[in-house]
Every structure is written in C-alpha cells, then in structure tokens.
Amino acid sequence: MKTAIVTGASAGIGKATAQLLNRQGYTVFAGDRRVEKMQDLADAGIHVHALDVTDQASNQAFVSDVLAQSGTIDVIVNSAGYSAQGALEDVSPEEAKRQFDVNVFGLMNLTQLVLPAMRHQHAGKVINISSVGGQIYSPLAGWYYASKHALEALSDTLRMEVKRFGIDVIIVEPSGTKTEWGGIATKKLLEQTPANSAYRDIVDRYAKNSGFSNFSTTPDTIAELILTAINARKPKTRYLPDHASKMLVIAARKLSYKMFDRMMFRSLKAIMAPKDN
Numbered sequence: 001m002k003t004a005i006v007t008g009a010s011a012g013i014g015k016a017t018a019q020l021l022n023r024q025g026y027t028v029f030a031g032d033r034r035v036e037k038m039q040d041l042a043d044a045g046i047h048v049h050a051l052d053v054t055d056q057a058s059n060q061a062f063v064s065d066v067l068a069q070s071g072t073i074d075v076i077v078n079s080a081g082y083s084a085q086g087a088l089e090d091v092s093p094e095e096a097k098r099q100f101d102v103n104v105f106g107l108m109n110l111t112q113l114v115l116p117a118m119r120h121q122h123a124g125k126v127i128n129i130s131s132v133g134g135q136i137y138s139p140l141a142g143w144y145y146a147s148k149h150a151l152e153a154l155s156d157t158l159r160m161e162v163k164r165f166g167i168d169v170i171i172v173e174p175s176g177t178k179t180e181w182g183g184i185a186t187k188k189l190l191e192q193t194p195a196n197s198a199y200r201d202i203v204d205r206y207a208k209n210s211g212f213s214n215f216s217t218t219p220d221t222i223a224e225l226i227l228t229a230i231n232a233r234k235p236k237t238r239y240l241p242d243h244a245s246k247m248l249v250i251a252a253r254k255l256s257y258k259m260f261d262r263m264m265f266r267s268l269k270a271i272m273a274p275k276d277n
Contacts, residue, residue: 001025002025002026002072002074002075003026003027003066003070003074003075004018004027004028004073004075004076004077005029005062005063005066005073005075005077006018006021006030006076006077006079007076007077007080008079009030009032009079010032010037010038011037013079013129013222013223014032015041015219016218016219016220016222016223017079017219017227019041019046019223020220020223020224022045027070028041029046029065029070030046030048032051033051033052035048035050047066049062051080053080053107053109054098054101054105055106059109059110062110063110063113063114072121073117073124074118074121074124074125075125075127075230076111077226078111078127078129080102080106081102081103081107081129082099082102082184083099083144083185084144084188084192085140085141085185085188085189085192086140086189086193086199087140087142087198087199088143089197089198089199090194090197090199091143095143095192099147100146100147100150103144103147103148103150103151104151104154107128111126118165118166118167119165121166122165123166123167124167125168125235126158126167126170127170127172128155128170128171128172129172129174129222130148130155131144131145131148132174132240132245132248133145133148134148134171134173135152135173136248136252137264139202139271140203140206156237159237170229170235170236170237170239171237172222172239173238173239173240173245174222174241189203202271202272206271217241222241225239225241226239
C-alpha cells in the first residue's frame with residue numbers, strides 16, 4: 001500500500017485530496033494546524049497530525065512519524081498556503097514575510113525532509129499546489145503572486161535535480177476555487193488596507209463587486225487533477241484545471257508586458273477606475 005502526505009488538509013483542496021487518495025487505497029497522513037477540523041478525516045481512517053509548516057521541528061516530527069508508521073513516502077501533496085492580499089504599499093513587512101514562510105520556506109523545508117526517503121526508494125511524486133497566479137500578475141495580491149512565482153521556480157529547479165533519482169516534481173495551478181480561501185483572502189484584504197489608504201477605493205470595489213466569490217472550480221475538481229498527475233507515468237510539469245486558466249497563462253507568455261497590462265486593466269475596469277476627486 002502506498003503512502004501519501006497531504007498538508008493543508010483541514011479544508012479545501014487539501015481535505016478533498018486526502019479524502020480522494022484515501023478512497024484510492026493510499027495510506028494517507030494529513031497535516032494541518034487545525035486538528036479539530038480534521039475529525040472527519042480521522043473517522044475515515046486517515047492519520048491526522050498537528051502540523052505548522054513554518055516550524056521546522058513540527059515538520060520533522062510529522063515526517064518522522066510517517067516513516068515510523070509506514071516506512072515509505074510515495075507522494076507528498078504540498079497544499080498548505082494562504083494569500084496575503086492588499087496593495088504592496090499597505091501590506092506590512094511582517095505579513096509579507098509570513099506569506100513566504102508558509103507558501104515557500106515551510107513548504108520547501110517539508111519537501112527537503114521527505115526527499116531522502118524518496119531517493120532511497122528511487123521513486124516519488126512531489127505535488128506542489130501553486131496557482132495560476134504563479135505565472136501572471138494583477139493588482140492587490142503582489143506578495144501572494146510573488147510567493148507562487150518563487151514556488152514555481154524552486155519546483156522547476158527541484159524537478160531537474162531529483163529526476164535522476166526517479167522523483168517527479170509536479171506543479172498544480174488552480175485558478176479560483178470554491179473554498180474558505182476566498183473568504184479568508186477578502187478578510188485579509190480589508191484588514192491590510194487602512195481606512196485612509198490611497199487604495200481603499202479599489203479595495204472596497206474589489207471586495208464588493210468581484211472579490212473572491214465568483215469561483216466555479218471545486219476542491220474535488222482539483223483533487224481529481226492531482227490524482228491524474230500522480231497516476232501519470234510521464235506527468236506534465238504543470239496542470240491547470242480549465243480552458244480559461246490555460247488561455248490566461250498563454251496570454252501572459254505570448255503577449256508583451258504592455259499588452260498583458262492592458263488586458264488585465266480591461267478585465268478589471270470597474271475596479272481599477274480612476275479615483276474620484
């Protein structure tokens with residue numbers, strides 16, 4: 001029986017992935033800070049653990065326990081992450097640092113800890129949950145996008161380094177997904193923006209008119225995409241959930257920066273309108 005680690009498993013993509021892999025016959029170890037939100041996973045026979053990816057001791061204890069119980073680690077799905085929303089001028093240095101601590105440094109530390117076991121097996125799948133934002137940019141999420149760009153660069157580098165050991169490194173790039181992520185991101189956006197901010201009008205329009213409430217992709221859809229990547233004999237380097245996301249990435253790669261800027265401004269016209277004087 002194969003063993004899978006899933007982080008960020010208390011909700012959303014992480015929880016859906018842990019449940020799907022469990023149904024597929026994997027021995028699943030699910031980690032998250034909010035252990036109380038994983039009782040349904042425990043009831044289904046999934047091993048649940050308290051895990052703070054920003055704490056190296058927590059990461060080491062988690063991986064050590066997985067190896068003690070299973071002896072192998074065949075798959076790790078790095079799903080833990082969050083978004084520090086807000087204009088770059090407004091987001092505090094402390095919040096920006098935490099964004100990278102969770103989305104980049106914590107994720108990579110946990111990956112470092114599972115690689116020796118995978119190298120010993122000469123097999124393994126590292127699935128890093130990035131975002132379509134890892135290949136594009138738009139207003140009010142600069143630190144989040146920066147963390148995902150960094151994650152993608154590290155994933156691409158790692159893929160080349162560990163390929164000779166039989167390990168695949170795969171990036172999954174969800175676009176908007178119906179999870180609690182949207183509500184948390186909106187809350188962060190409003191909290192990070194002072195009432196007298198030069199960007200408050202944009203933030204208020206974004207939270208009211210668009211925000212993160214119009215997502216159509218479900219966590220189960222992304223979990224199925226992750227399973228496809230895991231089962232592929234020759235997996236792609238990146239998996240995107242839908243045609244619209246693929247077209248957006250193609251536009252970012254093919255258009256000039258000025259043209260892409262104009263495209264984004266047009267799509268955000270109602271939000272990015274000039275400030276009334």
